[in-house]
Amino acid sequence: xxxxxxxxxxxxxxxxxxxxxxxxxxxxxxxxxxxxxxxxxxxxxxxxxxxxxxxxxxxxxxxxxxxxxxxxxxxxxxxxxxxxxxxxxxxxxxxxxxxxxxxxxxxxxxxxxxxxxxxxxxxxxxxxxxxxxxxxxxxxxxxxxxxxxxxxxxxxxxxxxxxxxxxxxxxxxxxxxxxxxxxxxxxxxxxxxxxxxxxxxxxxxxxxxxxxxxxxxxxxxxxxxxxxxxxxxxxxxxxxxxxxxxxxxxxxxxxxxxxxxxxxxxxxx
Amino acid sequence: xxxxxxxxxxxxxxxxxxxxxxxxxxxxxxxxxxxxxxxxxxxxxxxxxxxxxxxxxxxxxxxxxxxxxxxxxxxxxxxxxxxxxxxxxxxxxxxxxxxxxxxxxxxxxxxxxxxxxxxxxxxxxxxxxxxxxxxxxxxxxxxxxxxxxxxxxxxxxxxxxxxxxxxxxxxxxxxxxxxxxxxxxxxxxxxxxxxxxxxxxxxxxxxxxxxxxxxxxxxxxxxxxxxxxxxxxxxxxxxxxxxxxxxxxxxxxxxxxxxxxxxxxxxxxxxxxxxxxxxxxxxxxxxxxxxxxxxxxxxxxxxxxxxxxxxxxxxxxxxxxxxxxxxxxxxxxxxxxxxxxxxxxxxxxxxxxxxxxxxxxxxxxxxxxxx
Amino acid sequence: xxxxxxxxxxxxxxxxxxxxxxxxxxxxxxxxxxxxxxxxxxxxxxxxxxxxxxxxxxxxxxxxxxxxxxxxxxxxxxxxxxxxxxxxxxxxxxxxxxxxxxxxxxxxxxxxxxxxxxxxxxxxxxxxxxxxxxxxxxxxxxxxxxxxxxxxxxxxxxxxxxxxxxxxxxxxxxxxxxxxxxxxxxxxxxxxxxxxxxxxxxxxxxxxxxxxxxxxxxxxxxxxxxxxxxxxxxxxxxxxxxxxxxxxxxxxxxxxxxxxxxxxxxxxxxxxxxxxxxxxxxxxxxxxxxxxx
Numbered sequence: 053x054x055x056x057x058x059x060x061x062x063x064x065x066x067x068x069x070x071x072x073x074x075x076x077x078x079x080x081x082x083x084x085x086x087x088x089x090x091x092x093x094x095x096x097x098x099x100x101x102x103x104x105x106x107x108x109x110x111x112x113x114x115x116x117x118x119x120x121x122x123x124x125x126x127x128x129x130x131x132x133x134x135x136x137x138x139x140x141x142x143x144x145x146x147x148x149x150x151x152x153x154x155x156x157x158x159x160x161x162x163x164x165x166x167x168x169x170x171x172x173x174x175x176x177x178x179x180x181x182x183x184x185x186x187x188x189x190x191x192x193x194x195x196x197x198x199x200x201x202x203x204x205x206x207x208x209x210x211x212x213x214x215x216x217x218x219x220x221x222x223x224x225x226x227x228x229x230x231x232x233x234x235x236x237x238x239x240x241x242x243x244x245x246x247x248x249x250x251x252x253x254x255x256x257x258x259x260x261x262x263x264x265x266x267x268x269x270x271x272x273x274x275x276x277x278x279x280x281x282x283x284x285x286x287x288x289x290x291x292x293x294x295x296x297x298x299x300x301x302x303x304x305x306x307x308x309x310x311x312x313x314x315x316x317x318x319x320x321x
Numbered sequence: 322x323x324x325x326x327x328x329x330x331x332x333x334x335x336x337x338x339x340x341x342x343x344x345x346x347x348x349x350x351x352x353x354x355x356x357x358x359x360x361x362x363x364x365x366x367x368x369x370x371x372x373x374x375x376x377x378x379x380x381x382x383x384x385x386x387x388x389x390x391x392x393x394x395x396x397x398x399x400x401x402x403x404x405x406x407x408x409x410x411x412x413x414x415x416x417x418x419x420x421x422x423x424x425x426x427x428x429x430x431x432x433x434x435x436x437x438x439x440x441x442x443x444x445x446x447x448x449x450x451x452x453x454x455x456x457x458x459x460x461x462x463x464x465x466x467x468x469x470x471x472x473x474x475x476x477x478x479x480x481x482x483x484x485x486x487x488x489x490x491x492x493x494x495x496x497x498x499x500x501x502x503x504x505x506x507x508x509x510x511x512x513x514x515x516x517x518x519x520x521x522x523x524x525x526x527x528x529x530x531x532x533x534x535x536x537x538x539x540x541x542x543x544x545x546x547x548x549x550x551x552x553x554x555x556x557x558x559x560x561x562x563x564x565x566x567x568x569x570x571x572x573x574x575x576x577x578x579x580x581x582x583x584x585x586x587x588x589x590x591x592x593x594x595x596x597x598x599x600x601x602x603x604x605x606x607x608x609x610x611x612x613x614x615x616x617x618x619x620x621x622x623x624x625x626x627x628x629x630x631x632x633x634x635x636x637x638x639x640x641x642x643x644x645x646x647x648x649x650x651x652x653x654x655x656x657x658x659x660x661x662x663x664x665x666x667x668x669x670x671x672x673x674x675x676x677x678x679x680x681x682x683x684x685x686x687x688x689x690x691x692x
Numbered sequence: 693x694x695x696x697x698x699x700x701x702x703x704x705x706x707x708x709x710x711x712x713x714x715x716x717x718x719x720x721x722x723x724x725x726x727x728x729x730x731x732x733x734x735x736x737x738x739x740x741x742x743x744x745x746x747x748x749x750x751x752x753x754x755x756x757x758x759x760x761x762x763x764x765x766x767x768x769x770x771x772x773x774x775x776x777x778x779x780x781x782x783x784x785x786x787x788x789x790x791x792x793x794x795x796x797x798x799x800x801x802x803x804x805x806x807x808x809x810x811x812x813x814x815x816x817x818x819x820x821x822x823x824x825x826x827x828x829x830x831x832x833x834x835x836x837x838x839x840x841x842x843x844x845x846x847x848x849x850x851x852x853x854x855x856x857x858x859x860x861x862x863x864x865x866x867x868x869x870x871x872x873x874x875x876x877x878x879x880x881x882x883x884x885x886x887x888x889x890x891x892x893x894x895x896x897x898x899x900x901x902x903x904x905x906x907x908x909x910x911x912x913x914x915x916x917x918x919x920x921x922x923x924x925x926x927x928x929x930x931x932x933x934x935x936x937x938x939x940x941x942x943x944x945x946x947x948x949x950x951x952x953x954x955x956x957x958x959x960x961x962x963x964x965x966x967x968x969x970x971x972x973x974x975x976x977x978x979x980x981x982x983x984x985x
Contacts, residue, residue: 062784062787062788063796065781065784065785065788066784066785066788066800069781069782069784069785069861070785070800070803070804072781072861073803073804073806073807073858073861074806074807075818075822076810076814076815076822076858077806077807077810077814077818079818079821079822080814080817080821094828133719133720133723134720136715136719136720137719139716140713140716140717143713144713146717152717152721155721155724156720156724158728159724159728161912161915161916161963161967162728162919162960162963163919163936163959163963164919164921165921165936165939165940165956165959166732166735166919166956166959166960167728169735169939169943169952169953170732170734170735170953171727171731172943173731173738173949173953174727174730174731174734189723189727190727192723193724193727193728196720196723196724200720211413211415213411213412213415214415214417216380216382216409216411216415217411217416217417217477218417218432219402219403220380220381220382220402220403220407220408220487221403221408221409221428221429221432221433221477221478221481222406222428222431222432222481223403223428223432224401224403225401225403227432232417235419250808250809253811254812254813256811256812256813256921256922257921257936257940260940260944261943261944271811271813274813275813275922278813278817278926279926290810290813290814290817293810293811293814294809294810294814297808297809297810298809
């Protein structure tokens with residue numbers, strides 16, 4: 053890679069790869085505003101008819117509600133479980149700590165089809181199939197790793213002396229954790245929570261097994277729509293999902309910024 | 322300045338056979354120590370010596386594997402940290418960034434006491450005056466310089482009149498001039514407050530300047546504990562001799578034992594006389610002779626005065642330090658360092674043949690340990 | 693020193709020192725047990741059941757029935773190609789991120805992370821629009837006159853790979869980038885000062901040092917590729933059926949839960965095997981800041 057040609061090769065290559073990665077986004081977003089009645093790219097004109105159609109469709113709205121409920125429950129459970137677990141793993145020399153960590157992270161690399169199938173087998177006799185709580189419980193397993201990893205990373209970069217300074221000057225250890233450490237690491241926790249939420253919103257296979265009936269989340273309905281390939285409504289849903297993700301990550305980013313402004317040494321992942 | 326002088330408000334601290342290991346590494350190796358009430362004690366040693374671990378054990382951030390810590394005769398090893406009623410200044414100050422100086426300093430009062438807010442306010446302002454930060458109450462830590470943050474940290478640690486103040490290398494992040502200034506200020510605060518100070522540092526100058534009692538630590542054990550003068554003038558082993566101040570340690574063997582002195586055959590082939598102290602040594606023991614560089618004189622002619630040891634050598638290095646001259650002289654293969662004051666007009670060059678001499682009485686015998 | 697107080701107290705692990713981590717970690721472990729491990733156990737158990745008796749029939753069936761055996765092989769094949777493809781495309785980008793200046797790095801980084809905001813359905817679906825008979829590519833080629841009839845660009849190995857690589861690339865790039873950052877670039881400078889051309893310096897210093905990271909990224913992407921469902925289902929023909937699709941088919945259309953479980957166990961076993969290989973280079977302890985092996 054000598055000379056000018058070599059110098060250009062990598063940036064050019066990178067640019068092409070970037071296009072490869074992003075073109076689909078652009079395509080889908082543009083089509084969602086298409087004035088045509090079927091999927092054609094580029095769109096002949098622009099309109100918001102598909103969004104209007106979506107918002108008027110009770111089925112889609114119901115799916116949105118289901119998705120948000122499952123997502124919210126997943127996020128709450130993942131955070132309530134994951135943050136204390138992260139503290140336990142970070143601060144205490146637990147025997148077999150690596151093993152426990154591996155266990156928590158295992159769901160990240162377990163193929164989702166397996167998770168879906170096994171949970172279905174588990175849920176049927178318990179009557180948890182087709183329940184929002186059932187799906188949320190399942191998604192929590194997948195959301196936990198994100199919260200745990202981000203919280204552990206935040207704890208690592210947080211200045212532990214602040215907590216010690218509070219304790220030695222009279223604060224109980226619990227007070228110090230809640231009022232000093234948690235605020236400092238909360239941006240990091242938020243990032244983890246957002247990942248857990250988005251993971252739940254996007255997840256398809258477990259949802260197909262566990263909540264594929266009348267009440268179904270957006271991902272399931274989207275999947276059916278995409279196979280049918282009828283009209284750009286699908287694109288509008290997809291764009292909506294993108295928007296939801298952007299909003300969620302923006303919130304996490306804003307939390308980080310805000311915390312920096314207040315002078316807290318924001319310990320991010 | 323507040324005249325809040327309650328004499329000996331500090332606690333007497335006793336450490337009894339304290340031991341702490343991390344896995345297979347022994348950080349603190351069954352040490353015992355008595356810290357008098359109201360004194361300024363420095364734990365001095367290189368990194369890994371166990372001084373910080375000992376401090377953390379006293380603070381309660383670590384639990385001992387064996388042994389006990391007592392404040393005024395009462396065992397505190399089981400008392401949780403936040404109930405020990407002590408203060409601490411951290412290396413990076415650890416000021417709460419989202420609180421003003423006023424709230425930072427007032428924190429221990431809020432946590433520990435039920436002082437009425439008017440009384441608390443008075444106390445906070447008094448303490449700020451003590452560290453000479455009047456007028457800074459409304460500022461935030463990020464608006465302060467390193468030195469100012471350090472003082473806020475001190476004020477916070479002192480405001481509730483703790484019986485013990487711990488300081489973990491608090492001056493490490495400051496530049497030299499500021500550090501020296503702060504050393505005196507800390508000492509002054511100690512004198513006016515009267516509480517017990519336990520200070521950790523690796524800097525021997527700091528220890529010598531500020532302490533009533535220095536505890537030299539190495540590999541988790543206490544090498545020697547004593548006043549600065551005692552440690553400097555009568556170190557009990559090579560480590561302490563070398564750690565505090567410059568030291569020439571001439572290796573040799575005891576050749577003769579007389580009533581008031583030892584004759585030591587120094588490796589390299591000359592014999593010196595060393596006064597007998599409380600050190601017990603027999604003929605044939607491997608020893609080192611300690612001679613402080615400032616005791617060493619360098620001249621072009623031999624010094625035949627009684628009571629003076631004198632040997633010939635060649636100058637190998639010369640360093641000009643402004644207020645002094647540092648010389649290294651090779652004497653029979655051994656490097657002897659000399660520190661000469663008042664160098665104006667003196668001209669010595671590398672390669673010159675000179676005579677080094679020192680008063681016999683200033684030399685000291687140290688047993689050579691395996692360490 | 694005066695008279696010691698008493699014999700030094702022996703080490704006491706007081707009850708609450710063990711209690712606190714147990715309380716913090718317990719709920720999580722219980723949750724993972726009930727909603728992850730136990731179900732997996734059920735699945736494994738189911739795979740060995742034929743009419744209430746232990747049997748390996750289902751596994752035999754998987755290997756002997758042509759459709760299923762093909763799918764096993766196809767899964768492996770597609771995953772390897774996808775991983776290699778991602779590596780080839782991703783390595784230069786990761787390298788660029790590592791050596792490029794801060795501004796470029798920030799921009800590229802954002803562009804790499806944006807795809808994470810999309811779900812797999814969207815990303816696969818967009819290829820349908822681009823490569824369909826009436827899609828952008830075909831219409832362009834027809835309009836320009838290069839072809840008369842629209843090409844069949846979809847529902848083949850190519851379209852599946854294009855879709856999968858697009859999804860796996862960000863992960864590959866970020867993992868490689870993370871590993872490359874740890875390489876001491878002064879070593880490359882040292883090579884250049886002593887006569888190596890930039891290319892030689894890269895090839896004989898940087899590249900070999902990046903290999904452990906390459907290995908780790910390869911395994912990671914491979915593991916995840918194995919489990920793909922959406923992309924091959926949407927963009928592939930029956931010839932590109934991967935094992936997840938088999939499992940879905942057998943479970944939801946044939947209702948043969950034991951057979952589906954067996955396939956699931958196979959997939960899980962391969963995943964675990966690859967993880968063990970991964971762990972050799974890239975152990976979990978690094979999470980705690982341990983030194984690189």
